[in-house]
Amino acid sequence: MLLSELAEKELIQVEDGVRFGLLTETEMLFDPKSGAIFGFEVLKKNSRFSFQSRPAHSNEYIPWEEIVLIGDDRILFNKTKMIDSEMYK
Numbered sequence: 001m002l003l004s005e006l007a008e009k010e011l012i013q014v015e016d017g018v019r020f021g022l023l024t025e026t027e028m029l030f031d032p033k034s035g036a037i038f039g040f041e042v043l044k045k046n047s048r049f050s051f052q053s054r055p056a057h058s059n060e061y062i063p064w065e066e067i068v069l070i071g072d073d074r075i076l077f078n079k080t081k082m083i084d085s086e087m088y089k
Helices: none
Strands: 010-013 019-022 026-030 037-042 060-063 067-070 074-077
Touching: none
Parallel strands: 010 074
Antiparallel strands: 010 019, 026 037, 037 060, 067 074
């Protein structure tokens, strides 16, 4: 499956059914040397009106290993984790 095919899928946490938006509303975290995907950073909106602000970086992400199922319309995952500063180096 291509990353572009994943883009419009909705992210849903399995445990409590919370919606985290679409995959296109995240930033992919990966190792630039190996290309391995760590996960997807959840971006927060600064305002209720998306045209008024850009999303701000969050301190949590959906780890690749926490993804349980990639379905036709949704991506189900277990839990998010906190981003540590070493990921950005």
